[in-house]
Amino acid sequence: MTDETTTEETPLADDKRERLLNDLSESFGEILVESHLRPHEDVWFRVKIEAWQDAAMVAKGAGFEYFGFLSAIDWHIAPEGRYEDTEFDAGLVEEDDEPVEIDSSTGYGGGDTRFQMLMQLYSLNEQVGMILKADVGDDMTVDTVRDVFPGADWHERETHEMFGISFRGHPTLQPLYLPTEFEGHPLRKDFPLLARQVKPWPGVVDIEEIPEHLEAQLEAEVMAAFEANEGGS
Amino acid sequence: MTATSDREQMAYVSAQAADARVNVELDTGDMTLNIGPQHPATHGTLRIACQLDGEQVVVAEPIMGYMHRGYEKLCEVRTYPQCTTLINRIDWLGSFANEVPFILAAERLMEVEAPPRAQWIRTILFELSRIANVALFLGDMGVQIGALTPVFFAFRDRERVLNQIEEVTGGRFHPNFDRIGGLKDDIPKGWIEETRSVMVKMRTFCDEMEDLLVGNEIFQARCRGVGVIPPEVALGYGLSGANLRASGVDWDLRRDANPGLSWDQVDWRVWTHPDGDSFSRYWVRLQETREATRIVDQLLDGIPSGPIMAKVPRIIKVPAGEAYISTENPLGEMGYYIVSKGDLGPFRVKIRTPSFNNISIVPWVMRGVYVPDVITILGSLYFILGDIDR
Amino acid sequence: MPQLPGLIKGLGVTARTAGRTLFPKRGWKTLIPAPQKGAVTVQYPHEKEAPPDRARGVIALHEENCTACMLCSRQCPDWCIYIEGHKVKAPPRREGGKPRTVNMLDRFDIDYALCMYCGICVEVCPFDALFWTPEYEYSEPRIADLLHDKDRLGEWMETVPDFLDYEAGSEQKVRKVPR
């Protein structure tokens, strides 16, 4: 069990969550990969992908009965979209400001693969939320948790169409939002957002400088007019 | 194929086919009735494909996506201040309430806290948008089951609340007023008194709804025992808000997991109902609206003085990290899971909307009900299309 | 007290509302029907609603204050502000000074067909050149006409209301509208 509980910043000790973290880590046992705690927030757990369904069951058994949501994260830094066109940001950040640094880590609880499953559960007895994560392997398949939390049905369908992750044991993985003939997985980072591609950014335009060869001439003209004006009055 | 000579032949054949089909359908085996995408009961573009046996629903399957705008993707290419303008439009009736959890999540990551006056005003506007939102439901539920008048009352009185919101924020539906670290502006002079008188009117409106609908025997006949959701099922499907409390689960994020607004400063209670049917969902919402007017009244008395903006840089960069903050919105638990990479905009935003989970129970709850009950249940679950489709 | 049946109560509510709408006046004047006064609706083309001063109706441009700094155009989430400008030489402020380089605004367009009225541009403007006005009657039969140029945006300046005073306890300063 690699329990690297990272509690770097503890302004206020949170006994309830620490106790919960320890209890749950014990119940998860072998399937737990990593966990993370930030006081007064949800508790993060990363579990093995094979045990995704078991982890949900264990969590439910531990009182996390309320199903919040299920989704995924694509940790890939996009070739399209935001990070390609740094001119967006360059225009927004002022010159003396420090440049934007992109953090390349994969979030709390860590992650080794590009796609990561994400599920939020809540315990009504303890009033504590929990976020379950799991790294999705190359086969892009996870067990369904539909049988544990019936509400996960639609969330899994959404995740399937948006990220292309399949759910083993889910009977109706039809698209939920997108038309049936839609190709691609829109929430993947390499899916271009057309609205930002087809139109040029109006912020690109900059103020037109005075051509250098005209500068001296214009300056003289302005000064001449200024002096004439002064003399007149 | 479409030659004129063929047309008569075609008409004859299709008439024959229509006869045959109708004859088959009359033994009421399985008739598919599409409720929606454009149907008054779906107030938006939700489609519910119902398999009917006579007037009884065998299977009901909601089909959505007609309004999918891809906000999660759009947020990824926007900066944090730009995101709030999108987020306004998720649940368009309770718009200010949408901004709050997003801003709170960003504040949590930046480790800033809004000054007390800002939090106080936030809470007032939050509750006002709850009243505006739920008031429309209180009337709309009437129109769903055939009463024409309540919805006009709702529009009439909601207007007063919207005016109050507009006077502060400048927007009736899209306030875009919440900022990381505080608020855009302070409240104008005289607003507190006006809001107080509006709250009195809203309580009268609640009384009228009580007389028009809740006490009405026909309304009770239509709603009692229709669409019963037991608490354990509600939890499994992730129902939230009044839908969950109507099933007897005493859980309100405002009280139990206050993410930093001023609800703990005032005296109020959480309403629950043990039945879990359509009537109790209506009843709980009616009581909550009343309670919200009480909360607003108390908050108006004690707005602390001080600044409305904490010290934040002008160009907002959120440190790397993840945060999930959810609040008790008019429709239920609305939460944002923000993944930041230390950039001007979020890396990934997962928007957990209440209506999405609330409506996912439809196939479960709509087995064996009658067609009119479909409308009652849809109405009482109370969804906003933008909140489902995002 | 015995409960009135809900059916009767309901009839009472609608009848009471009808009465209030039809006879809104007090005293002996109650007998004079005045539905125009009792109804809450505004008969729009005949009478106009007055939105609150802060209402975000349309954006006005105070051209003298604009330095073509491009901030609004860059912060706009919809990319609906188009600015073009060039630099010119201006006479010095004081005698004996050097000529200054200033920005001249050539084009300032807002495409109201795209605008989503978020107000970010007004907020980020560091020079008080953009203001909200509560005017709302500028719909057009042709979508292209919704692109307001800087003259049109300048005309809205007249309709900008003064900033409101704040409620007690506020530490905000009331800003001034340049006239």
Next chain:
Amino acid sequence: MTTLLALPYWQETGIKLGLALAVIPTTSLILVYLFLFKMMAFMQSRLGPNDTGPYGTLQLIAEAIKFLQKEDIHPEQADRRVFRMAPVVVLASTFLLYVVLPAGPDAVVENLDTGVFYAMAVSSLSVLGILMAGWASANKYALLGGLRAAGQLIAYELPLILAVMGVVIQAETLNLQGIVEAQATGEIFGFGAIGNPFILTQFLAFLIFMIAAQAELTQTPFDMPVAETELVGGFHIEYTGFRFLLFFMAEFGTAFAFAALASVMFLGGWWIPGFDVDDNILNVLGPGVMLAKILLVAFFIFWVRFTYPRLREDQLQKFAWKVLIPLSLANIVLTGIFKVVF
């Protein structure tokens, strides 16, 4: 039957039929303007149509012109002949109802001896039209609406007729004029100053009649065949233009006719309580008195319509068979006993 002008039979009938034909749009116009436009608006803190004509009085005419201009659309799968016939059948039922409604001692198209019987029979014709419309539209919503209408109208025909039976027993005639006479000359236990409007002695029957009429007219709380928010208009979902206008006119025309029936049978029709006036004067005053009474009854019909939610189909059937019909049977028995005893 005495006539004011001695005209040949066919001319007289022609004029009367023409009048009745003109009365339907007029009456529906009055009802729609007064109640659907204005009263509903006031009940909802609105003004209602206000721009067309003085106080919006010409709004409905503008609407009618709009409907007439619209394209005549058939659904592709529709049974065209039936589809076209359905609104006419519904309107015909309304029209035939007007034939026996008396507006004065002589102001009646045809004074049938079996007037009540005829009115009840003719009013149920509209079910046929609604069924035809629902069937021929080739639309599932329309079909559901049509079937609901059939079930509902048949269920409510019974209490309607049974409620009328009480009146008939008390008046000892099926003739509508006779019923008015009976109320004018009747006495309540020897007190005859205001005659005997049957609403006093037959109050239960009146209530049942009004409830059943509400269902017969498919007005809220019994408007499941139309049910805008679930069946989106039910049987007339596919109708547009002037065919829809016919349905619309029939709806309000029938409402007017039922209000007229109620005022004839329970409120004394054209007769003014407490006044003994000459027949000829009553022939002139009668329509006015009738109109006032009809509007009073219609006011209640529409007041209920704008206030209540709608019942469910099965609840409605239960209500008809388990409550209304036993009650109306009891009413007949009671009326019979009183008739024999006194």
